Amino acid sequence: MIEIKNIVKAFATKEVLKEVSFTFEQGKTNLVIGQSGSGKTVLLKCLLGLHEPESGFINFDGLDIVGKSNKNLKGLRKQIGMVFQGGALFDSMNVEQNVLYPLQMFSKLSKEEMLQRVNFCLKRVNLENVNHLFPSEISGGMKKRVAIARAIVLNPKYLFCDEPNSGLDPYTATLIDNLLQEITHEYGMTTVINTHDMNSVMEIGEKILFIKEGRNVWEGTKTDIITSENQHLQDFVFSSELFKTIKRKS
Amino acid sequence: MPSKPGQSQELTTAHELISKEASNVKTRNVVFFVAFKLISVLKIGYLLIVVVNLHLILYKTHAMGLIASFGKYLLFIADVFRKPERRSVMYKLVVKEVYELGFKSVLFVVFVSLFVGAVVTLQTAANMEGSWMPRYLIGYATRDAILLEFSPTIISLLLAGKIGSNIASSLGTMRVTEQIDALEVMGVNPVTYLVRPKIFALMFFNPLLICMSMFGGVIGGWISGTLSGECTSAEFISGIQYDFVPFKAVYAIIKTILFAFIIASVSSFHGFFTKGGALEVGRSSTRAVVFSSVFIIVSNYILTQLLLN
Numbered sequence: 001m002i003e004i005k006n007i008v009k010a011f012a013t014k015e016v017l018k019e020v021s022f023t024f025e026q027g028k029t030n031l032v033i034g035q036s037g038s039g040k041t042v043l044l045k046c047l048l049g050l051h052e053p054e055s056g057f058i059n060f061d062g063l064d065i066v067g068k069s070n071k072n073l074k075g076l077r078k079q080i081g082m083v084f085q086g087g088a089l090f091d092s093m094n095v096e097q098n099v100l101y102p103l104q105m106f107s108k109l110s111k112e113e114m115l116q117r118v119n120f121c122l123k124r125v126n127l128e129n130v131n132h133l134f135p136s137e138i139s140g141g142m143k144k145r146v147a148i149a150r151a152i153v154l155n156p157k158y159l160f161c162d163e164p165n166s167g168l169d170p171y172t173a174t175l176i177d178n179l180l181q182e183i184t185h186e187y188g189m190t191t192v193i194n195t196h197d198m199n200s201v202m203e204i205g206e207k208i209l210f211i212k213e214g215r216n217v218w219e220g221t222k223t224d225i226i227t228s229e230n231q232h233l234q235d236f237v238f239s240s241e242l243f244k245t246i247k248r249k250s
Numbered sequence: 251m252p253s254k255p256g257q258s259q260e261l262t263t264a265h266e267l268i269s270k271e272a273s274n275v276k277t278r279n280v281v282f283f284v285a286f287k288l289i290s291v292l293k294i295g296y297l298l299i300v301v302v303n304l305h306l307i308l309y310k311t312h313a314m315g316l317i318a319s320f321g322k323y324l325l326f327i328a329d330v331f332r333k334p335e336r337r338s339v340m341y342k343l344v345v346k347e348v349y350e351l352g353f354k355s356v357l358f359v360v361f362v363s364l365f366v367g368a369v370v371t372l373q374t375a376a377n378m379e380g381s382w383m384p385r386y387l388i389g390y391a392t393r394d395a396i397l398l399e400f401s402p403t404i405i406s407l408l409l410a411g412k413i414g415s416n417i418a419s420s421l422g423t424m425r426v427t428e429q430i431d432a433l434e435v436m437g438v439n440p441v442t443y444l445v446r447p448k449i450f451a452l453m454f455f456n457p458l459l460i461c462m463s464m465f466g467g468v469i470g471g472w473i474s475g476t477l478s479g480e481c482t483s484a485e486f487i488s489g490i491q492y493d494f495v496p497f498k499a500v501y502a503i504i505k506t507i508l509f510a511f512i513i514a515s516v517s518s519f520h521g522f523f524t525k526g527g528a529l530e531v532g533r534s535s536t537r538a539v540v541f542s543s544v545f546i547i548v549s550n551y552i553l554t555q556l557l558l559n
Contacts, residue, residue, distance in 0.1 A: 048435050070439070077437030088428040102436055105335050160435075 001026045002047065002158065002190055007056035009042055016042045017053070018214040026190045029181050029204045033195060034211035035236065040194045043211065044162055047192065048082065049073050060158065078106050081151030081189075083161040087143035089135040089150070095122070096131035099150045106154060121149040125179060141172035145179070152183060159184065159191040165200060177203045198243055201225065210236070323519050329441040330449060330515070343447035344454075351413050351448065351514075352455030356462060358412065359405055363396070363463040366404070367470030370395050375480035385481040389471070389489020394498070396467035402502040403550050405463045406509035409456070410542035414517035417448055418538035421521030422531035430522070445522065449514040456510035457503050464502070501557045508553065509546050516542045 002024040009017040016039045024030040032040050045051040047058060049065055058065050060076060089098050099121055103114045122128065125145040135143060144164055151159060161180060165173035181204040184191040195201065201208065205222035210233050218230045225237055238244050334340045374391040421444060424430050433440040468490055475481045481489070517538035524534040 050431060050434060070434075074437045077435065080435060082432065082435040084428045084432060086427055088432040090429055090432075091423075091427075104339060105436065105438055 001061055002192070003057075003059040004043075004047070005057050005059075007043070007046060007058065008054045009039075009046055009051060010054055016214050017046070019056070020209075020211065020214070020216045021056075022209045022216060022219060024190055024192050025207055027185060027188045028206040029184050029191045029193060030207045030209070031193050031195055031201060031205045032209045032211060033201055033205075033236070035196065038211045039214040040196075040211060041162060044160060044192065044194050048080065048160060049077075078154060079157040081154070081156035081159045083144065083147045083151050083159070083164050085162045085164075085166055087135070087140075087147040089143055089146055091135055094132050094134050095127070095138070095146050098135070098146060099153050102150065102154050117153060118149075121153045122146075124152070124183070125149045126175075141168050141176070144168065144176055148176070148179065148183070152187070155187065157189060159189045161191070161193040163194055163196070165195070165197055170199065173197065173199065174203060180204065181206075198237060198240070201237070212236075322523075323515075326441060326445075326519050326522070327515060329439065330446045332439060332442050334442045334446065335438055339443075340447060343443070344450050347447045347451035348455050351416070351451055352459060355409060355412060355459060359409075359459050359463045360466040362408065363401065363405065363466030364470035364473075366400055367392060367396055367467030367472075368474030370400070370467070371471035371475045371486075372478060372480065375475065375478070384485075386485040386489035386492060388475055388481045389486035390492045391489075392471035392475075392486075393468060393490040393494075396471070397464055397498055397502055400467060401460050401463040402505040402509065403546065405460060406456070406506065406513065406546055407543055409459075410509075410513045410517075410546060411539050413452065414513050414538045414542045415535045417514065417517040418521035418524075418535040419531055421445075421518055422524035422534045425522065425524045426527055426531060441522070445515070445518040448518055449511060452510040452514040453507055456513075457506045460502065460506040464499075501553075504557065505550065505553055508549055512545045512549065513542050516545060 004023075005021045007017050007020045008015065020039075020043060032043060034040050042051060046053050049068070049070070053066055056066065063076060065073060065076065089095075090101065093101065096115075096118055099118045100114055103109060103117060107114065109117065119131075122131065125148050127142060127145050127149065130138060130142065130146075135146070138146070148161075148164075151161075159180075164180060165176045168176065177200050180191060180193065183189065193200070193204075202222055202225075205225070208218075208220055208222065208225070209216060210218040210230075212232050218228060218233045220228060225233065228234070371388055371392045374388050374395075375385075378385075378388065421430075424444070430440045430444070433443060472483065472486050472490075475486045476483045520534045520538040520541065521531075524530050
């Protein structure tokens with residue numbers, strides 16, 4: 001479980017996050033939604049310790065990370081898996097080496113055990129026979145799946161995803177969403193997903209935080225969205241004709 | 251015709267009035283002129299003050315920016331020497347970088363050195379045409395030019411272009427595609443992991459590369475000297491052995507190691523802190539080459555002053 005309280009983050013004079021509070025629950029896919037520029041990525045980077053908030057606290061199962069140095073966060077970082085928007089796979093390594101990398105750096109397994117684990121993770125994300133291909137030789141969807149495999153290879157307690165299905169076709173995007181949800185339930189992870197894709201919200205939104213202009217405007221589940229009377233949320237969620245029709249029918 | 255006394259008085263008064271008016275106009279003109287000049291001077295003065303202030307502000311900002319960048323660079327270098335996560339991984343990375351940055355430059359360095367050595371020999375021979383100086387001095391001059399300046403400094407400048415841009419653009423691309431963020435999130439120190447092997451590899455391999463360049467340059471000179479008939483093979487060989495001071499080779503190697511550190515660290519610094527997209531990667535690459543070259547030139551002067559004088 002990750003608890004954040006009154007998080008304020010500013011760049012120069014511009015306040016990007018304004019007293020955001022929320023609890024990301026374990027074993028659930030927690031979604032952070034909002035328009036582009038609403039502060040979702042900044043919030044994610046604060047959670048990852050890449051940005052230092054001006055005030056507030058971030059608590060990872062009892063461990064407060066605000067104000068802690070990189071050295072002190074090393075232990076926690078080994079329990080974190082991250083899927084970046086573009087995958088962030090290392091160009092100079094092939095698929096196998098990319099997934100193997102965290103194991104080489106932090107585990108004490110033998111080489112054979114490491115390779116077994118890599119193959120297991122690649123199989124888990126439905127990727128086989130791609131071990132020796134380089135990131136430039138695989139599709140966007142495959143890159144995302146390799147990134148997920150790399151993120152879960154160390155069995156993390158926390159999984160963060162920054163717009164995991166951006167730039168993907170609806171079919172592949174749904175596959176990725178379902179995969180993330182399955183993994184979350186299977187390993188009991190605390191998963192935080194940044195997205196503005198409404199399909200994802202309706203598909204896997206077990207707990208949702210809606211941010212507008214850096215403020216926590218609404219929170220709930222995917223079923224609450226339909227019935228919510230929050231005007232900001234309504235404007236955001238039902239901006240497309242498709243979702244307006246779904247709402248009318250429901 | 252004589253004027254009447256009354257008429258004369260009127261004329262005098264008119265004349266006085268006119269001259270008074272003229273004097274007034276003159277005074278007014280002088281006042282206007284002085285005032286105008288004063289205003290102009292004040293304007294120029296004001297403008298000067300504004301310009302000087304602006305310059306001071308700009309200079310201050312620029313100087314502050316430079317100081318801040320230098321401080322950031324020192325912290326970055328301090329990070330390079332932190333303990334790595336896995337030593338075994340680090341050794342492999344150093345070997346990989348030796349191959350990527352050093353070994354792949356061998357042909358380029360030898361090729362350039364051969365031709366520059368040849369040209370230096372021909373130019374020295376042309377300058378000695380018709381003089382009383384013995385021909386073996388062609389070999390002597392070529393050796394010293396190659397050993398003292400061309401191989402350590404000019405080849406390092408060329409490598410700053412080749413290797414420096416490679417380092418800056420690869421690290422810059424890793425930054426803008428979030429690969430460096432990925433390392434940080436994993437708990438890997440990206441500076442230790444990415445930059446340290448490059449610095450170590452270059453500091454280890456560049457002296458070897460420069461030795462190859464020295465040999466290449468001298469061989470190039472020998473070939474061109476003998477082929478063109480400017481000197482005999484025996485004269486050239488006797489020239490390269492004449493008055494050889496081993497410390498000059500040591501001086502060249504010391505310079506090379508320092509220049510290798512400059513190329514790797516300055517280029518990595520610019521690449522590592524790239525912000526934005528593809529355009530900024532290109533800019534970082536350019537900055538890396540420019541700053542590495544400037545630092546090499548300045549440190550070359552300082553080192554020469556310290557070691558040779």
